[in-house]
Amino acid sequence: MNEFVATVVRGLGNGSIYALLALGFVIIYKSMRVISFAQPAFMMAGGVLVSHLVLSMNFFLAVLISLLLTALLGAGVERVALRPMIGKPVFVIAIITLGVDIVIRTVVNSFIGLDIRQMGDPWGLKQLKLLGVTIDQRHLATLVTTLVVVAALFAFYRWSRTGLAMRAASSDQEVALAQGVSVGRVFSLSWALAAMLAGLAGVFLSTGIGLEQNLWLTALKALPVIILGGLDSLGGAVIAGLTIGVVEALVGNYGGNLSPVFGGDFFLVVPYLLMLLVLLVKPYGLFGTREVERI
Amino acid sequence: MLAATNLEVVYDDVMLVLRGVSLEVPQGQIVALLGANGAGKSTLLRAISGLLDVHDGEVRRGTITLDGEPIHGLGASRIAALGIKQVMEGRRILADLTVEENLRVGGHVAPRSLKANLDRTYQLFPVLAERQRKTAGYLSGGEQQMLAIGRALMSDPRYLLMDEPSLGLAPMIVQQIRDVIVEINAAGTTVLLVEQNAAMALSIAEHGYVLENGAMVMDKPAAELLNDGDVREFYLGLGAEGGSRSFRDVKHYRRRKRWLS
Numbered sequence: 001m002n003e004f005v006a007t008v009v010r011g012l013g014n015g016s017i018y019a020l021l022a023l024g025f026v027i028i029y030k031s032m033r034v035i036s037f038a039q040p041a042f043m044m045a046g047g048v049l050v051s052h053l054v055l056s057m058n059f060f061l062a063v064l065i066s067l068l069l070t071a072l073l074g075a076g077v078e079r080v081a082l083r084p085m086i087g088k089p090v091f092v093i094a095i096i097t098l099g100v101d102i103v104i105r106t107v108v109n110s111f112i113g114l115d116i117r118q119m120g121d122p123w124g125l126k127q128l129k130l131l132g133v134t135i136d137q138r139h140l141a142t143l144v145t146t147l148v149v150v151a152a153l154f155a156f157y158r159w160s161r162t163g164l165a166m167r168a169a170s171s172d173q174e175v176a177l178a179q180g181v182s183v184g185r186v187f188s189l190s191w192a193l194a195a196m197l198a199g200l201a202g203v204f205l206s207t208g209i210g211l212e213q214n215l216w217l218t219a220l221k222a223l224p225v226i227i228l229g230g231l232d233s234l235g236g237a238v239i240a241g242l243t244i245g246v247v248e249a250l251v252g253n254y255g256g257n258l259s260p261v262f263g264g265d266f267f268l269v270v271p272y273l274l275m276l277l278v279l280l281v282k283p284y285g286l287f288g289t290r291e292v293e294r295i
Numbered sequence: 296m297l298a299a300t301n302l303e304v305v306y307d308d309v310m311l312v313l314r315g316v317s318l319e320v321p322q323g324q325i326v327a328l329l330g331a332n333g334a335g336k337s338t339l340l341r342a343i344s345g346l347l348d349v350h351d352g353e354v355r356r357g358t359i360t361l362d363g364e365p366i367h368g369l370g371a372s373r374i375a376a377l378g379i380k381q382v383m384e385g386r387r388i389l390a391d392l393t394v395e396e397n398l399r400v401g402g403h404v405a406p407r408s409l410k411a412n413l414d415r416t417y418q419l420f421p422v423l424a425e426r427q428r429k430t431a432g433y434l435s436g437g438e439q440q441m442l443a444i445g446r447a448l449m450s451d452p453r454y455l456l457m458d459e460p461s462l463g464l465a466p467m468i469v470q471q472i473r474d475v476i477v478e479i480n481a482a483g484t485t486v487l488l489v490e491q492n493a494a495m496a497l498s499i500a501e502h503g504y505v506l507e508n509g510a511m512v513m514d515k516p517a518a519e520l521l522n523d524g525d526v527r528e529f530y531l532g533l534g535a536e537g538g539s540r541s542f543r544d545v546k547h548y549r550r551r552k553r554w555l556s
Contacts, residue, residue, distance in 0.1 A: 167389075
């Protein structure tokens with residue numbers, strides 16, 4: 001039982017990272033109807049900034065500054081590389097984000113180097129005994145931070161003037177313009193938010209285990225997550241992220257003995273299998289919005 | 296006064312849709328803009344409200360002025376902040392937002408007076424107050440039109456540009472919309488009303504324009520337009536002798552429209 005709970009918590013910790021990444025995808029998709037493949041780069045940028053800043057300051061301050069810088073980077077990329085492409089086919093824009101991803105990651109990699117960089121976080125690989133269950137502190141920290149960030153994000157979209165304007169622009173750009181919403185600002189803000197969330201994911205992903213060049217591959221796990229949750233659903237991204245994290249952890253822990261056919265690394269495939277199964281039943285994803293329509 | 300002078304608008308760099316259109320909307324009035332499909336009515340409204348960009352359109356020549364200050368070339372959001380709001384054709388409510396959220400989006404440029412404007416809008420459209428928390432996409436057509444109008448009013452605009460508010464609505468609802476327009480105008484908002492329903496538009500307007508093929512062909516007080524032979528025949532569906540006419544009497548080689556102006 002204890003092992004089970006510990007596994008679930010580990011899954012939730014990893015799932016939170018997927019959720020943060022997926023939220024970025026969804027935010028950009030909602031505002032521009034484009035899937036941004038630049039998310040892995042922002043994730044790495046957030047991580048690498050902290051690993052350098054932390055040498056001269058407190059970890060939390062470093063995270064704060066690095067998130068701000070990552071957000072600026074996101075807004076800057078949108079302004080320079082994507083704003084001129086407004087109105088062009090979605091496919092073209094998606095490919096541009098792919099290019100942006102490669103450029104940023106190349107620069108970031110030169111700051112990572114060949115070794116593993118430590119984040120200097122207070123959690124490390126330390127463990128915690130809670131009601132008889134041993135869990136990694138970093139998983140708990142990730143989960144709690146994600147929940148707080150997600151709650152803040154939802155409140156922002158639900159109640160703030162800017163959040164509402166962003167929802168309006170995602171629903172009908174021309175209408176939003178006619179109401180005085182500056183759609184350009186909505187785009188920059190979406191990119192800034194998405195980059196910041198990815199940066200946060202990068203920080204938590206590399207706490208404890210450290211940051212290395214190949215870590216960006218984790219960001220691709222966000223793809224099955226957004227498809228599972230529904231491309232345009234923030235709530236879906238969070239729930240699907242956590243679900244995939246937990247299922248992955250459970251299969252990783254118990255699946256090895258169950259399936260001699262699949263071998264021990266079966267858990268790596270599980271997110272994609274889950275995605276396939278859900279798509280068979282619900283083509284919009286679990287929480288993707290169908291069009292509101294009067295009949 | 297909102298005015299357009301010698302306005303030329305081109306879509307996609309090639310299609311000349313407005314060719315030297317001039318129009319004046321004096322403060323406090325209701326001005327009607329009539330014209331057949333494709334005459335350029337919506338284009339004129341878009342040019343004023345700054346929404347041409349979205350449709351790849353561009354003002355090539357001429358000016359649009361608000362109280363003498365040129366406003367063409369400002370972005371749509373700046374123009375909305377200056378107090379010119381457009382109610383777009385086909386209602387265009389934000390279907391997946393609630394009624395109240397739609398209205399709050401309308402108040403985007405006037406965040407300080409949101410509460411007062413919300414109250415005023417609910418007073419003007421009691422039916423919206425009942426539906427506050429409902430998803431806007433499930434409202435009836437008439438309610439959606441009221442929501443679209445209410446949304447535009449949420450920033451307390453000085454000028455309201457309405458693009459076919461009676462489109463696709465039952466005659467009873469059209470009456471209601473008509474009354475609402477009069478009420479809005481009485482409360483101090485100037486209205487530029489684009490309509491296919493010429494009888495409705497001219498019955499409440501002080502002044503009327505007829506736009507055809509991208510050019511203004513008539514510019515007269517509404518009362519005169521109502522009595523104009525050509526307008527009666529082509530826009531009000533009345534015969535030259537007055538009284539409605541059956542389609543049976545219409546010859547298929549019927550007189551082509553020609554404006555002498």
